[in-house]
Structure formats: C-alpha cells, structure tokens
Amino acid sequence: MDINDFVANFAEQFDETDPSEIQASTAFHDLEEWSSLTGMAVIAMARTQYGKPIIGKELRQCVTVEDLFNLIKNK
Amino acid sequence: MSAPFNPFSLSGKVVLVTGASSGIGQATAIACAKMGATVIATARNKQRLDCTISQMPQGEHMAICADLTLQNDIDALVEQLPRLDGLVQCAGVGSRVLCKNMTKDDIQDVFLPNVEAPILLQAALLRKKKINRAASIVYIASRAAVAPSIGNAAYSASKGAILSYARCLARELAPRQIRVNCISPAMVWTNLIFNGGVDKQQLEEDELKYPLKRYGQPEDVANLALFLLSDAASWMTGSNIDLTGGAMEL
Numbered sequence: 001m002d003i004n005d006f007v008a009n010f011a012e013q014f015d016e017t018d019p020s021e022i023q024a025s026t027a028f029h030d031l032e033e034w035s036s037l038t039g040m041a042v043i044a045m046a047r048t049q050y051g052k053p054i055i056g057k058e059l060r061q062c063v064t065v066e067d068l069f070n071l072i073k074n075k
Numbered sequence: 076m077s078a079p080f081n082p083f084s085l086s087g088k089v090v091l092v093t094g095a096s097s098g099i100g101q102a103t104a105i106a107c108a109k110m111g112a113t114v115i116a117t118a119r120n121k122q123r124l125d126c127t128i129s130q131m132p133q134g135e136h137m138a139i140c141a142d143l144t145l146q147n148d149i150d151a152l153v154e155q156l157p158r159l160d161g162l163v164q165c166a167g168v169g170s171r172v173l174c175k176n177m178t179k180d181d182i183q184d185v186f187l188p189n190v191e192a193p194i195l196l197q198a199a200l201l202r203k204k205k206i207n208r209a210a211s212i213v214y215i216a217s218r219a220a221v222a223p224s225i226g227n228a229a230y231s232a233s234k235g236a237i238l239s240y241a242r243c244l245a246r247e248l249a250p251r252q253i254r255v256n257c258i259s260p261a262m263v264w265t266n267l268i269f270n271g272g273v274d275k276q277q278l279e280e281d282e283l284k285y286p287l288k289r290y291g292q293p294e295d296v297a298n299l300a301l302f303l304l305s306d307a308a309s310w311m312t313g314s315n316i317d318l319t320g321g322a323m324e325l
Binding site: 016017035037 | 204208247251252
C-alpha cells in the first residue's frame with residue numbers, strides 16, 4: 001500500500017472538497033464535507049479497493065488520513 | 076427590459092435523457108431542448124436517436140448510443156458526458172406475463188432494463204462526479220407500482236423497486252442540494268402499452284373510462300419532467316407525482 005495513492009483514493013470519496021485540501025496529515029473529521037455519508041463511502045473504499053473491512057468505531061478513532069491508512073494497512 | 080418571467084426555463088442546463096429514441100423519453104428530450112437545455116439523448120438505436128435530435132431547436136445537443144443493460148456501454152457513455160444539471164431516466168420496457176407463467180427470463184427481461192440499468196447508470200454518474208450540485212434527477216416510474224392489473228406483476232414490481240430506490244437516493248444526495256423525484260403516469264400512448272396481445276381498439280375503449288376521457292400523451296409526462304428539472308421545483312425532492320388523467324386504476 002502506498003500512502004500517496006491512498007490519500008488520492010480517500011480524496012476521491014468527496015464530491016466538493018478539492019483534493020489539494022486533503023493530505024496524509026489532514027484531520028479529516030474537521031473537513032466541512034465530512035459526514036456519515038462520506039464515512040460510508042470510505043468504509044466501502046476500504047472493503048472494495050483494499051479488501052479490508054473496517055467498522056464505524058475504528059473510523060471514528062482515526063484522526064488523520066494517515067491514521068486511517070495505518071489502520072487499513074495493519075488489518 | 077428585463078427577461079420575461081419564466082421559472083421553468085432550463086436555459087444553461089445540461090440534461091441527460093435515457094430512452095430518448097421513443098415515447099416519453101423522446102418527448103422529454105425534445106421538450107428539454109425547447110425549454111433551453113443542452114440535451115444529451117441516449118438509447119440503443121442511432122437512427123431513431125438522430126430523429127429525436129432532428130426535432131430539437133439548434134444547440135450543442137448530442138446523441139450517444141448505449142445499451143444500458145451492458146456495463147461497458149454505461150462506462151463508455153459516462154466517460155463521454157459533461158457534468159449534468161439534469162437527468163431523466165426514461166428507458167424501460169413493458170411486460171405482460173401471468174404470475175403462474177413467470178420464468179427467470181421474464182423477470183430478467185423487465186428487471187435488467189427497468190431496475191438494474193438505471194441504478195447502475197446512476198452509480199457510475201455519481202462515482203465519476205458527473206452530477207452537479209443542485210442538479211435534478213427524475214425517474215419515470217408508473218402508477219402500476221401501486222395499481223394492480225392482470226399480467227402486470229413483473230412490470231409493477233420493477234416500478235415499485237424504482238420508487239423505493241429513488242427515495243433513498245434523494246436522501247443520499249440531499250446534502251449537495253441534488254433533488255430526486257419520480258413521475259408515476261397512468262396509461263400513456265407509447266409502444267410500451269402494446270404488450271401481450273393488447274390491441275388499439277381495446278385501449279381506445281378503455282381510455283374513455285378515464286375521468287379526462289383520454290390516456291396521456293408523451294408530452295404530458297414531458298411537461299411535468301420539465302417542471303421537476305427546473306429551478307421552480309427547487310424545494311421538491313423525494314416525491315412521487317401521480318399523473319393520471321384522474322384515473323385511480325390503470
């Protein structure tokens with residue numbers, strides 16, 4: 001897994017947030033567009049693109065995009 | 076002088092219409108163009124699609140052939156599209172099979188074009204970010220979803236499925252001010268109603284039972300779609316509008 005690809009895929013889940021606003025260090029819960037809907041899209045991404053099921057509680061515990069990357073990578 | 080009052084104008088909007096080679100889809104595509112939209116018309120048959128385009132006022136309209144029951148065609152269509160302000164999903168087929176005679180093929184013949192295809196097209200459009208903020212999406216359902224008639228089970232069920240789907244879609248897209256509504260027409264004069272040996276004379280007798288003494292014309296449905304696509308309907312989402320000439324039964 002490559003962190004840059006992961007950040008790009010993560011950013012792809014947003015409709016109105018410019019990808020430049022999203023980096024590995026971004027606290028994604030603070031993004032204006034972040035919502036339970038985006039959360040569901042991210043959970044689907046983990047499952048379909050990385051073959052790693054994650055649950056909402058785990059997603060909530062991640063602060064940055066890199067935290068999420070590590071969570072999925074270490075599954 | 077200020078522009079004439081017209082809250083229903085589609086000027087400046089780009090609208091995709093599926094099933095645009097005949098019936099309600101064709102009437103809707105032409106009406107959208109007349110109301111000022113740039114229209115992208117899609118269907119399987121190139122010749123008939125070109126016929127639809129030829130009836131539109133000048134513009135940047137496009138005809139793109141696609142069989143929406145094929146994922147490759149959906150992907151190729153979506154790839155070619157600009158970003159959309161409107162989408163009218165009209166493509167669909169009719170069916171007349173008794174419940175006791177129904178086979179797997181009968182179900183698939185209806186559910187692939189009427190349910191699976193529009194849902195997969197919608198998913199591809201969203202994933203590829205082809206739907207603009209505050210866009211309007213219209214599904215052509217049918218009164219058949221709630222009004223039973225003999226031999227219409229598969230068709231009725233497919234339209235019921237679309238109604239349920241569209242309500243969920245409306246919830247999911249509301250954060251971006253994208254609206255999703257359904258139109259449920261009763262009988263409309265299109266080729267779709269000539270299924271399973273029904274003849275014209277029979278239908279002409281039946282239409283007199285409608286309170287307004289006639290079945291709908293494709294343009295009747297197109298005009299309601301225009302309203303839903305326009306900014307005049309900007310507080311409307313998750314709704315299903317019956318359009319019936321007053322009829323309670325099909």
